[in-house]
Amino acid sequence: MMDLLNILLSESFWAASLRIATPLIFGVLGALICERAGVLNLGIEGIFVVGAMCGWMAVWLGAGLWGGVLAAAAAGALFGLLHAVLTVPLGLSQHVSGLGITLFATSVSYFTYRTALPNVSSPPRIEPFKALDIPLLSDLPFLGPVLFQQTALTWLALLMVALVWYVMNRTALGVAIQAVGDNPDSVDAQGLSVYGLRIGAIVAGSALMALGGAFLTMSAFDAFFFGMVNGRGWVCIALVIFASWRPGKALFGALLFGAFDALQVRLQTEMGALVPGQVFLMAPYILSIIALVIAARSADYPRALLTPWFKGQR
Amino acid sequence: MIRIEPRENPSRAFAIGIPILSAVISLALAAIPLLAAGANPLTAYGEMIKGVFGSVFALSEMLTRATPLIFTGLAAALAFRAKLWNIGAEGQLYLGAMAAVAIGSGYLDAPGIVLLPLIILLGAGAGAAGMMAPAYLKVRFGADEVVTTLLLNFIILIFLQMMLEGPLQDPMGLGWPQSAPVLDQGMLPPLIERMRVHSGLIIALVLAGIAQFMLARSVWGFKLRAVGENAAAARHAGINVNRSLFGVAAISGALAGLAGVSEVAGLKGYLTSDLSPGFGYTGIVVAMLAGLSPAGVVVAALFIASVFVGADSMSRAMGVSSFLADLVVSMSLLCVLVGGFLAKYRILRTREAVS
Numbered sequence: 001m002m003d004l005l006n007i008l009l010s011e012s013f014w015a016a017s018l019r020i021a022t023p024l025i026f027g028v029l030g031a032l033i034c035e036r037a038g039v040l041n042l043g044i045e046g047i048f049v050v051g052a053m054c055g056w057m058a059v060w061l062g063a064g065l066w067g068g069v070l071a072a073a074a075a076g077a078l079f080g081l082l083h084a085v086l087t088v089p090l091g092l093s094q095h096v097s098g099l100g101i102t103l104f105a106t107s108v109s110y111f112t113y114r115t116a117l118p119n120v121s122s123p124p125r126i127e128p129f130k131a132l133d134i135p136l137l138s139d140l141p142f143l144g145p146v147l148f149q150q151t152a153l154t155w156l157a158l159l160m161v162a163l164v165w166y167v168m169n170r171t172a173l174g175v176a177i178q179a180v181g182d183n184p185d186s187v188d189a190q191g192l193s194v195y196g197l198r199i200g201a202i203v204a205g206s207a208l209m210a211l212g213g214a215f216l217t218m219s220a221f222d223a224f225f226f227g228m229v230n231g232r233g234w235v236c237i238a239l240v241i242f243a244s245w246r247p248g249k250a251l252f253g254a255l256l257f258g259a260f261d262a263l264q265v266r267l268q269t270e271m272g273a274l275v276p277g278q279v280f281l282m283a284p285y286i287l288s289i290i291a292l293v294i295a296a297r298s299a300d301y302p303r304a305l306l307t308p309w310f311k312g313q314r
Numbered sequence: 315m316i317r318i319e320p321r322e323n324p325s326r327a328f329a330i331g332i333p334i335l336s337a338v339i340s341l342a343l344a345a346i347p348l349l350a351a352g353a354n355p356l357t358a359y360g361e362m363i364k365g366v367f368g369s370v371f372a373l374s375e376m377l378t379r380a381t382p383l384i385f386t387g388l389a390a391a392l393a394f395r396a397k398l399w400n401i402g403a404e405g406q407l408y409l410g411a412m413a414a415v416a417i418g419s420g421y422l423d424a425p426g427i428v429l430l431p432l433i434i435l436l437g438a439g440a441g442a443a444g445m446m447a448p449a450y451l452k453v454r455f456g457a458d459e460v461v462t463t464l465l466l467n468f469i470i471l472i473f474l475q476m477m478l479e480g481p482l483q484d485p486m487g488l489g490w491p492q493s494a495p496v497l498d499q500g501m502l503p504p505l506i507e508r509m510r511v512h513s514g515l516i517i518a519l520v521l522a523g524i525a526q527f528m529l530a531r532s533v534w535g536f537k538l539r540a541v542g543e544n545a546a547a548a549r550h551a552g553i554n555v556n557r558s559l560f561g562v563a564a565i566s567g568a569l570a571g572l573a574g575v576s577e578v579a580g581l582k583g584y585l586t587s588d589l590s591p592g593f594g595y596t597g598i599v600v601a602m603l604a605g606l607s608p609a610g611v612v613v614a615a616l617f618i619a620s621v622f623v624g625a626d627s628m629s630r631a632m633g634v635s636s637f638l639a640d641l642v643v644s645m646s647l648l649c650v651l652v653g654g655f656l657a658k659y660r661i662l663r664t665r666e667a668v669s
Contacts (some may be wrong), residue, residue, distance in 0.1 A: 042460065086648070090655050095399055095460060099598060100647040107640035114635035115351045234464040241458070278476035285465045285472075289457070296456040310318055 007266045011145040016265075018150060019220065021258030023048070025157040026212030027236030028243060028250040029164050030205040034080075036168065036245055037201035038181035038304040042098025043083045044209050045233030046105030050075045051213025053109035056224045057116065059126045068218055069153070069211065076210020077203045079105045084202040088195050091308030102233070113224060123223035129153055151219045153211070158251075160208065165247040177201050181302035184309040194309055209233070231285065238288040242295045245302065253291070260287055317662045325657070332653035333603045333610070337617055340646035347641055351634045358628050365627020366620045372627070374509035378581060380619035381511075382407070382590070384518035385573035386597025387604060387611035388525055393445075393566035395529065395606050396542040398559055402448065402463030403570035404594025405470035406441040410571025411578045412477060413440035415585045418578075419484075419494040426499030433500050433579055434517075434572065441571015442564040444470065449563035453556050467594070475587050484584065493585040502580035514576030518612075521569065525608035538562055570594060599647045605654075618643055 007013050027044060034041040041047075055072035059065055079101055086097040117124065129151035138148040168174035180187045180197045188194050212232070217224050239257060243249035264280035345355035366376050386403045393400035400406075413436040422429060448466060451457040477483075478491040486494070502513045529535035540548040541558045549555045573593055578585050600618055604610030625639035 082648075086651060090652065092651050092655055096598075096602060096647070096651055099401065099595075100644060100651060103595065103599070103640070103644035104648060107637055107644050111347055111351075111635055111637040111641055114637055115347075118633065118635070231465065231468045234461060234468075238461045238465065241461070276476050276480060278472045278479075282469050282472045285469045289451075289462050289465050289469075292461055293451055293455045293457045296458065299456075312317065 003270050004267075007263065007270075011142055013262055013266065014146040014259075015149065016262040017255060017259040018146065018154060019258070020261045021254040022150075022154045022157045023212035023215045023220070023232055024236055024239065024254040024257055025161060025251060026208050026215065027233060028239045028254055029157075029160055029247060030076075030208035030212070031236050031240040032243070032245050032247065032250055033164065033177070033205035033208065034202050035240060035305055036181045036302055037177050037198045037205075038184065038302055038307065038309075039084070039087050039198055039202055040094045040098060040237075040306055041080070041083055041101075041202060041205060041209075042095060042237065043079060043101030043105060043206065044098075044236055045229060045231070046102035046109075047076045047079050047206050047209040048213035048216075048229040048233045049109045050079055050105045051210030052217045052228060053113055053213075053224050054210070055214030056126060056217035057113070059218060060124060065127075065129055065218060069156075069214055072210045072214035073207040076213075077207040080203045080206020080209075081199070083206065084199040087308070088198045088202070091310060094306055110226060123225060125222045126218070128217075128222040129219045153215045153219045156211070157215075161247050161251045168247065178302070181304055184304055188309075188311070194311070209236075212236070235284070235288050238292045241299050242291040244295070244300055257284060257287065260284055318659050319662060321658060321660055328653075328657035329605055332657055333605060333614065333650055336603065336646050336649035336653050339649050340642050341621075343645050344638060344642050347638055348634060351638075353632050353634045358632060358634065361628035361631045362621075362624030365624045365631075370506070371509065372623070374506060374511040376616070376619050376623045377511040377515055379623050380615045381515045381518050381580070382573040382577050382593045383596060383600050383615035383618055384515075384522060384612055385569050385576060386593050387600030387615050388518075388522060388597075388608055389566045389569035389573070390598045390601035391604060391606045391608060391611050392525060392529070392538070392562055392569070394542075394601055396538050396559060396562045397545070398449065398452075398562055398566070399460045400445055400448075400463055400563070400566045400570075401460055401598065402445060402466050402594070403566075403573070403597050404590060404592065405463070405467040406444040406567045406570035407574040407577075407590050407594050408470050408474050409440040409444040409574065410437035411574030411585050411589055412474060412482065413437045413571070414575045414578045415482060415493040415496060418496040418500040419584070420497060423497065424499075429497065429500040430502070430579075433496070434575055437571045437575030437579075438568035439571070441574065442568040444571070445563045445567025446560065449560055453559060471587065474585075478585065478587060482585070491587060495584045496579050500579060501583065502576065510581060512576075512580035514580035517572070517576065521572075522608045522612050529608060534561070570597070573597075596643060599643050602647055603650050618646075 031041060031044055051072040054075040055068040058071035059068040063071060083097055083101045086092045087094045131149040132152055134148045138144045168178065176187060176192055176197055180194055184194045213229060216228055239253040240250065243253045261284045264283045268277050268280040348355040348358050366372055386407065389403045390400060414433045417436050418429065418433045448459045448462040451462055452459045475491060478493060482493045484492055484494040505511045505513055505515065537553050537558050540553055541555050545555050577589050582589060596618060600611055600614045603614035621642050622639045625636050628634065629636035
């Protein structure tokens with residue numbers, strides 16, 4: 001028990017929690033925007049891979065770190081656009097299209113990586129984002145190491161939470177996006193474009209998802225590996241239901257998940273002799289399922305989620 | 315102004331033509347990545363054809379690859395018919411494989427006539443259990459089965475690694491994370507001498523035949539289709555929707571479990587954590603290309619297996635990454651999806667906006 005308390009009180013634990021939560025914050029926000037507009041985006045897992053690969057490759061080719069971030073977002077937006085075209089004007093199955101996007105985006109990324117680097121045994125490394133050292137603030141006890149020694153991408157993720165919250169709750173655009181996910185007929189009656197709003201939301205959401213992937217290769221690690229996304233996208237789909245499609249709760253959910261994941265790594269080193277390490281590795285996925293089961297009954301789904309809408313058909 | 319309206323009678327020609335066209339288009343689109351990789355597409359296609367049809371060995375390899383895809387394709391097709399989104403075939407495959415080695419690699423030294431059916435039954439049962447759990451969470455708590463089955467895939471894979479470093483590890487395996495080999499009498503016999511294609515293929519084909527018949531002709535199949543087309547209406551008509559869902563969940567999981575049994579007891583002989591290169595996920599593409607028809611699954615599995623085996627062979631000959639196969643497979647899924655739209659709707663040009 002003492003050990004657990006020590007872990008929970010340590011700065012490094014909370015710093016790690018926030019670090020692990022960062023890609024999930026991007027992913028949950030992205031999924032939240034798509035689903036608020038009424039479209040499930042199961043392409044998320046593949047869009048993470050594309051973001052990770054494109055961000056890394058852009059930096060490796062000399063575009064600079066922020067160039068990499070832009071490249072990742074653009075690639076994510078492109079695959080989002082493909083999902084949007086298939087699911088919005090064509091109204092095709094959002095499940096199947098999303099899975100198709102995941103398979104397509106993943107294989108495009110892997111093929112591109114393999115073709116660009118045919119004969120490398122150890123993946124080439126880039127110089128990743130460094131921790132932002134903010135004078136004075138970084139020296140604060142506890143908060144300093146936890147908050148002010150994160151990389152710029154973690155800050156960007158936190159900024160995005162605020163931005164998405166603001167747009168969704170305080171702007172006409174946000175109201176329109178939510179309306180198009182609840183009652184597209186009413187949006188159409190007001191003379192707004194249902195297609196435009198939904199496509200725009202999916203493209204923007206997918207760009208955010210890709211940043212989650214970019215964080216993996218440009219901040220958490222410094223190289224691209226096959227299988228590095230490892231289900232993080234799917235975890236985001238569970239977390240967005242847990243968060244009831246609210247940006248604030250999405251941040252909370254991602255942090256909770258990050259804390260749990262950081263905890264299991266530490267418990268694993270403490271108790272590794274007693275319990276097989278895999279038990280701890282499983283824990284985050286099990287936690288996601290439990291979170292989903294708890295939240296599912298009371299979940300206030302966007303009412304038009306999964307329902308295609310065609311102009312001129314009531 | 316463009317208007318979209320449903321076709322009066324979706325034609326049967328579309329149902330068969332669209333998957334074929336999708337397959338051809340996705341193969342043709344592969345020319346782009348081939349050119350990007352600096353390969354001559356025509357030579358590459360030639361190598362792929364040679365790699366699949368060039369010899370009896372090549373053909374046997376293709377059929378070997380198609381076998382697990384028929385199982386996982388059927389698993390997806392039946393579940394999707396009932397709008398039960400089982401994306402967990404990958405995990406259920408490994409559950410079946412674990413059950414197969416748990417009983418088959420020395421725990422029970424029974425004659426083959428007892429051991430082999432037992433391996434098959436336990437493997438199917440383990441897969442079924444692996445899909446009953448998310449079906450229960452869906453019916454009881456309303457937890458979306460897409461997410462739960464996807465997450466379960468990761469949980470089961472980690473559980474597999476735990477088993478392969480623990481109770482299921484081969485004591486003679488020099489510490490490698492792999493299971494002890496399945497006893498000889500517990501193995502599915504090969505179909506051709508000195509070739510890898512095995513009798514798991516026969517089981518897969520028989521099950522596809524049964525599934526085709528049951529879906530089209532039986533009361534069970536009728537209920538399943540009714541639940542998938544409109545669950546509320548089916549319930550109103552007195553169909554026990556939950557029972558139908560549990561039934562198809564069990565069958566779908568069992569089929570995926572059999573894919574694992576067939577790979578372990580038909581091909582590899584022992585279990586490692588890289589038994590399946592994503593057969594569970596590829597099964598979804600197979601099912602979609604098949605238009606969710608069990609008979610179609612067989613044809614689609616043969617096509618996808620040809621793409622994989624052909625691309626592997628082409629990759630060895632020309633040095634182009636074999637991820638090309640995954641590209642073709644994913645593009646064929648997207649093509650068939652768009653094709654399904656063209657079969658169901660007409661796109662009309664109209665003079666003025668319709669209200």
